[in-house]
Amino acid sequence: MRAFFYKNILNLLFYAALAVMFFISISWSRGDNNPIFIFNHTIKHVLTDTMEPDIPVGSLILVQRVSPEELELYDIITFALAQRTTVTQQILNIFPDYIEGQIGFQTGGIDQPPDEVIVLEQNVVGRVVYSIPRLGAISRPQNLIWLLLASFVIIVITCYRSFASNEEKREKQCETKTSTEED
Numbered sequence: 001m002r003a004f005f006y007k008n009i010l011n012l013l014f015y016a017a018l019a020v021m022f023f024i025s026i027s028w029s030r031g032d033n034n035p036i037f038i039f040n041h042t043i044k045h046v047l048t049d050t051m052e053p054d055i056p057v058g059s060l061i062l063v064q065r066v067s068p069e070e071l072e073l074y075d076i077i078t079f080a081l082a083q084r085t086t087v088t089q090q091i092l093n094i095f096p097d098y099i100e101g102q103i104g105f106q107t108g109g110i111d112q113p114p115d116e117v118i119v120l121e122q123n124v125v126g127r128v129v130y131s132i133p134r135l136g137a138i139s140r141p142q143n144l145i146w147l148l149l150a151s152f153v154i155i156v157i158t159c160y161r162s163f164a165s166n167e168e169k170r171e172k173q174c175e176t177k178t179s180t181e182e183d
Contacts, residue, residue, distance in 0.1 A: 010158045035125065040065045042126070044078055044086060050109030051076065051088055055131045061088060062130040068103045068121035076128040077107065079119045086125060089115070 035042040046059040055061065055076070063078045071077060071091060078088045089107035092114045098104025103121040108114040 010154065010161055014154050014158045035063075037065050041129075044088065044125075046088060046131070050112060051090070052110060054110055055088065055128070056133050059131045059133045061128050061132075063126040064129045065126045068105075068124055071103075071105065071124070071127060077105070077119075078125040078128060079105075079107070080123045080125060081117075088128060 035044075042063050042065075044061050044063055046055055046057060046061060049057050061078070071094070073092070073094060074090050076088060076090045078086050081087045087107075089109055091105050092108045093106035095104035095106070095118065098118060099120065104118040105121075105124070106114050106118055
């Protein structure tokens with residue numbers, strides 16, 4: 001019973017590690033501000049302290065693509081600031097008809113004055129729906145090797161357990177056959 005439990009846990013960890021690796025590698029595969037969304041979500045890594053204490057530096061955030069009309073005051077959004085720079089801040093003011101019918105958002109960090117730059121709806125990547133503190137360090141490209149190494153270890157352990165389990169089954173079958181032949 002205990003072996004069955006460990007085998008299922010290892011299998012679960014294996015597939016979870018594969019899913020995380022896939023999601024992170026897909027999200028990091030493009031360096032521009034048009035991230036790849038999987039099921040309307042993408043992940044980002046927080047590099048600055050503008051959203052602390054709600055979202056600490058080093059957090060991994062899950063960003064959901066939403067229509068600009070769905071955004072409300074104090075939602076935390078991620079938006080494109082420059083060619084390869086995204087920023088995560090909360091909405092402090094909404095301008096429904098800012099420029100040529102576009103919605104504009106005035107954003108800012110927690111306990112900080114509002115930014116002077118108005119974010120246009122076309123620059124909004126999405127709304128932050130979840131954050132995991134300190135996990136963002138894993139998603140950085142230079143740290144993906146550790147994730148790959150951990151996944152490799154999980155794969156090796158899973159294969160070893162599976163092989164050992166199959167060997168035990170074969171030995172029991174051989175013992176059963178020899179005892180039945182003797183009778």
